[in-house]
Structures are given as C-alpha cells and as structure tokens.
Amino acid sequence: MDPLRIKTTSLPERRTDVTFHIIDDEALIYDPDRGATHRLNSTARFIWEHCDGTSCCETIAREMTGVWDTPQDRACDDVVSAVGEMVDNGLLKVKRN
Amino acid sequence: MGAAITSQLEVAPLSVERNHPGAVRDYVAASAPDFIRLRLGVIDIEIESTIAGLADEYASLYHGYANHDSDAHIAVRVERGRSHYTMGRRFIVSGSEGRMFSVRRVEEVLPHVEWALNWEVVRRMDSYLQLHAGVMERDGVGVVFPASPGSGKTTLCAGLLSRGWRFLSDEFALIDSEGMIHPYPKALCIKEGSFEVMEHLGLPMVSPRRYRKGKKGRVAYVNPRVVGSNGIGERCQLRHVVFPKFEQGATPRIRSISRGETGFELAQLSFNLRKKGNEGMGMMMSALQHADCHRLVSGDIDATCELLESSLDGITS
Numbered sequence: 001m002d003p004l005r006i007k008t009t010s011l012p013e014r015r016t017d018v019t020f021h022i023i024d025d026e027a028l029i030y031d032p033d034r035g036a037t038h039r040l041n042s043t044a045r046f047i048w049e050h051c052d053g054t055s056c057c058e059t060i061a062r063e064m065t066g067v068w069d070t071p072q073d074r075a076c077d078d079v080v081s082a083v084g085e086m087v088d089n090g091l092l093k094v095k096r097n
Numbered sequence: 098m099g100a101a102i103t104s105q106l107e108v109a110p111l112s113v114e115r116n117h118p119g120a121v122r123d124y125v126a127a128s129a130p131d132f133i134r135l136r137l138g139v140i141d142i143e144i145e146s147t148i149a150g151l152a153d154e155y156a157s158l159y160h161g162y163a164n165h166d167s168d169a170h171i172a173v174r175v176e177r178g179r180s181h182y183t184m185g186r187r188f189i190v191s192g193s194e195g196r197m198f199s200v201r202r203v204e205e206v207l208p209h210v211e212w213a214l215n216w217e218v219v220r221r222m223d224s225y226l227q228l229h230a231g232v233m234e235r236d237g238v239g240v241v242f243p244a245s246p247g248s249g250k251t252t253l254c255a256g257l258l259s260r261g262w263r264f265l266s267d268e269f270a271l272i273d274s275e276g277m278i279h280p281y282p283k284a285l286c287i288k289e290g291s292f293e294v295m296e297h298l299g300l301p302m303v304s305p306r307r308y309r310k311g312k313k314g315r316v317a318y319v320n321p322r323v324v325g326s327n328g329i330g331e332r333c334q335l336r337h338v339v340f341p342k343f344e345q346g347a348t349p350r351i352r353s354i355s356r357g358e359t360g361f362e363l364a365q366l367s368f369n370l371r372k373k374g375n376e377g378m379g380m381m382m383s384a385l386q387h388a389d390c391h392r393l394v395s396g397d398i399d400a401t402c403e404l405l406e407s408s409l410d411g412i413t414s
Contacts, residue, residue, distance in 0.1 A: 019375040021382045026357030030364070030378040035371040037364035037378070039357055 006057065006084040008076055011095040013053030018091060020048070029091060038089060043068070047082045053095055057083055136164035138280030138329070139271065140222060142214055143169035147176045148188065154207055158284050158303050161322045171217035173197075173210055192217045207318075208310035211286065215268060218281065219368045225271035225279065226380040227368040232265035232278055233257045234330035238411040239278050240337040241270045243366045249343030249395055252291045255319060256398040257405070259298040263330035264321040269368075272335070274376075276383030282321050282329050289315040294398055300324075337409050338363070338390045347396035349404045359390035 006012075014020075021028045027045040029038040040048055046067065050060045061075035070078070086092040131152035133144040141164050146152060171193070178189035180199055188206045190198040190213045197216060198209040219227060230243035231250040235257075244250045251267040258264050265280040272278055287295055287302065295302060295317075302317040310316045321328050338359050339351070363381055364370055370377045389410060395401040406414035 019378050021360070021378065023356045023360055023382065023385065026355060028357060028360045028364070028378070028382075030370075030375060032374040037361055037370075039361040041357075 006080045006087065006094065008058040008061075008080060009056050010080075010083065011053055011056050012051040012060075012083045012087070012092045013095055014048060014051045015091055015093065031090060034090060036089070038091060043078065044082050044086075047079055048086065048091070051083070051086075051092055134164045134169060135159050135162040136166075137162060138265065138282050139332075140171065140218060140281050141167055141169045142217075143172040144210060144214075145172065145174045148206065151175060151206065151210075154304060154306070158207070158318055158320060160320060161326065171214065171221050173213045173217060175206065175210055193220060202309060204306065204308045205310070208286065208308045208313075208316060211283065212310070214283070218269060222271065223369065223372065225273060226370065226373060226377045226384075228270040228272065228363055229268070229366045229368060230270040231267045232270045232280075232330070233262045234265060234333045235262045235412050237333060238336045238409070239265070239330075239333035240339060240405075240409065240412075241278065241335055242339050242341050243270065243363055244341050245366070248341055250341055251285050251287065252294055252343070252398060253341050253395055253401065255285055255287070255291075255295060255298055255300055256402045258285075258321060258324060258328060259300055260402055260406075261324075264328055265330040265333075270335075272380050272384045274380055274383070276335065276380065276386060277332050278335050278384070279332050280330055284318040284320050286310065286313070287317050287319055288313050289317075292317065295319060298398065335384045335388050336411055338385070338388050339393050339405070339409075340391070341393045341395050343395045345396070347394050349394060349396050349401040351391050351393045351404055351408050354390050354392050356385050356388065356390055359388070360385055 019030045025042040027040040029040065046064060047060055050063055057079045058076055061072060061079045064070060064075040065072055083092060087094060131146045133146065133152050133155045135142050144155065174191045176189050178187055180187045187199040187201055189196055190209045192213050197213045200206060200209050228243050230241045231254040233240050233254055242250045242253060254264060254267045264282050265278065266282060267285050268283055269281045270278055271281055300319050300323055303320050307315050307317055340362065360381060406412055
C-alpha cells in the first residue's frame with residue numbers, strides 16, 4: 001500500500017455488493033467477486049461502518065476518539081492505514097483524494 | 098487481512114505410469130454391471146461397477162447402509178479401460194462430468210471410488226454449505242472438527258466414536274440454511290500410521306485388504322457402524338467448532354478462540370463457499386450463532402478425547 005495515496009481528506013465509501021456480518025465485536029466481509037473473506041477487528045469494523053462516502057478519514061478518526069481513548073493524530077493514522085488496506089483489498093473506494 | 102478461498106480437497110496425482118502386464122489381477126471384468134446403492138446419511142449414492150468383486154467389498158465396507166428406496170443423488174461408475182497417455186490397462190473411475198481417475202493397481206480402486214464420491218458431493222450437493230471437517234455428536238451436541246488433510250481429524254473422530262460419540266462424517270460438515278449439520282457417514286479412511294491406534298481403540302478395519310490412496314499411501318477402512326447402529330448421528334445443532342492439529346507426543350491442550358477467527362478460517366476450509374457466495378456466508382453465520390469455538394492440539398488419543406469431554410459445554414464424559 002502506498003501510505004501517501006489515502007489522505008485525511010479522502011472520502012472512503014463501502015462497496016455495497018459485499019456482505020457484512022457482525023460476529024461478536026468483530027466482522028467478516030465476504031466479497032463474492034473475488035471469493036475472498038476478510039476479518040475485521042473491532043477498530044477496523046468501526047472504520048468500515050463509518051465509510052459512508054460522506055465522512056472523510058479525519059471525521060471518522062474524530063468519531064473514534066469518542067469511543068476509544070486515542071489521541072486524534074494517532075486515530076487519524078489508524079484510519080488512513082486501515083482505509084488504505086481496505087482499498088487495496090477491494091472493499092472500499094475513495095471518492096475524493 | 099484478506100484471503101483467497103481455495104478448495105481443500107486433495108487433488109489426485111496424474112498417473113502416467115507405464116503399463117505392467119499382470120498388475121491387474123484381483124478384479125476381473127463382470128459380464129453385467131453391479132449396481133451398489135447406499136444411503137449415507139442424507140446422501141444416496143450409486144456405484145455402477147463392471148469389476149467383479151468390488152460390489153462385495155462395498156457390501157462389507159458399508160454393511161447396514163443399503164438403499165432400496167430412492168434414486169441416487171450422486172453416481173460413480175467403475176470399469177476397465179485404457180490410459181489416455183500410455184494405452185496401458187487401467188481401472189477407470191468416472192462421475193457426472195466424465196473420467197475422474199485412472200488407476201493401475203487393484204488396491205487403488207476402492208479409495209479412488211471413495212474419492213470420486215467426495216468430488217461428486219462437492220459438485221452436486223449444493224443445497225448445503227460444505228466444510229472440510231469431521232463431525233461428531235454426543236447428547237445432541239454437534240461438534241465440528243474443521244481441518245486440512247493431515248491434521249488428525251479422522252483419528253480423532255475414531256477415538257470419539259469408540260467412546261460412544263455418534264459419527265456424522267470425517268470429511269464433510271454439511272450445513273443447511275438453518276445452520277444445522279447433517280450426516281454423511283462415509284467409512285473412515287485410516288492411514289497406515291494409525292492402524293495401531295485403531296487396534297488400541299478396538300475399532301476393527303473392514304477388510305484384511307490394504308489399499309493405496311495417492312499421497313496417503315497405504316490405507317484401510319473402518320465402518321462407523323462397527324460400534325452398533327447407534328454409532329451414526331443425526332441432524333443436529335452445531336454447538337462447538339474445534340480446529341484440531343495433531344502433534345506427535347504433545348500434551349493435549351485446548352483454548353477458546355473468537356467466532357470471527359473461526360468464521361474466517363472456516364471460509365478457507367469450505368469446498369463450495371465460492372459457488373454459494375453470499376448465501377453460503379449467511380449459512381455459515383447462522384451455524385456459528387450458537388457455537389463455542391476452540392483450537393485443539395491433540396496428542397495421545399485417549400488423553401485428547403478425555404480433554405474434549407471435560408472441556409466442551411454440554412458434553413458428558
């Protein structure tokens with residue numbers, strides 16, 4: 001993943017043709033096109049659920065700090081990193097960069 | 098984070114051995130085909146064979162499974178033929194999509210028929226989500242042991258069978274849309290390294306004949322009804338998922354894992370999730386809804402079974 005590709009102003013949006021299954025505090029996403037299953041821990045699940053195409057990474061990070069005791073800059077790094085990984089795995093698209 | 102789904106079914110090696118005249122001697126061609134019809138749990142099978150002797154072997158291997166009532170869900174044919182490559186004499190095993198295996202030695206025939214039946218289940222029994230797993234039941238509690246080949250799930254199933262658990266399969270967990278698991282009680286295929294364990298467990302192997310099955314080498318079979326007709330389990334609720342891994346000389350140990358980790362790994366051990374897509378994933382989630390999940394390191398078979406019986410909720414030892 002190129003860490004510079006995703007910015008704090010990026011607007012990540014979930015793919016709608018994958019299935020999302022909440023299982024305890026984790027989630028599994030099944031991508032029928034690739035026949036691939038993805039496992040999200042609680043943080044990644046939170047980020048995925050907030051990737052609605054209207055919230056930028058910075059906004060999602062701010063939401064995270066309300067749930068986890070994490071500084072905003074650290075949360076921002078986590079969101080950018082997770083979004084980049086999910087984009088690489090074909091689970092998200094980025095509307096604006 | 099992501100993982101591609103790959104089938105865990107073993108792939109038979111391509112046979113290009115030269116013909117050895119006289120190698121085929123135990124089975125002779127029958128004048129008319131035998132039709133062997135069996136009911137293995139929820140799957141009715143038919144084997145058409147022009148090889149005299151094979152029907153008798155199947156009759157003893159699956160004593161108590163005869164089916165006279167309904168048409169088969171899957172069918173396999175066995176006949177004499179020629180290798181495509183060397184034109185040498187072969188036993189040909191075919192399924193619904195044509196030739197599946199071509200084997201030279203008589204002791205390879207039955208294991209390859211069994212193998213072909215498994216492939217036909219994968220191809221044709223689409224109403225179920227299929228996982229590569231052993232499945233046992235006790236006190237109405239269904240326990241699934243998903244694992245790749247060589248993890249010791251067949252030996253583990255045999256050990257539990259000998260202690261009064263009921264057998265559903267050592268190869269397939271068949272899960273329906275309500276998340277229930279169904280029986281497909283094929284004979285247990287025992288590798289040479291576990292022959293002594295079967296003797297220790299008091300589970301007799303069906304025939305004095307020893308077979309050969311690809312990479313597994315010498316194998317023999319145990320009919321799960323050997324412990325009585327009560328040895329076969331019925332449709333049941335999945336309550337536990339246990340990923341077994343055999344380690345020679347290890348002290349058996351078990352630990353809980355999350356259902357997320359379990360679902361992720363089960364997806365990779367499914368034969369047909371790719372085919373069933375989102376529906377299959379939903380079936381798996383339904384099945385996991387009431388399941389406790391564990392990872393087991395197995396060693397000595399008695400100690401391993403005792404550990405399971407003392408660790409799994411709902412199971413009485």
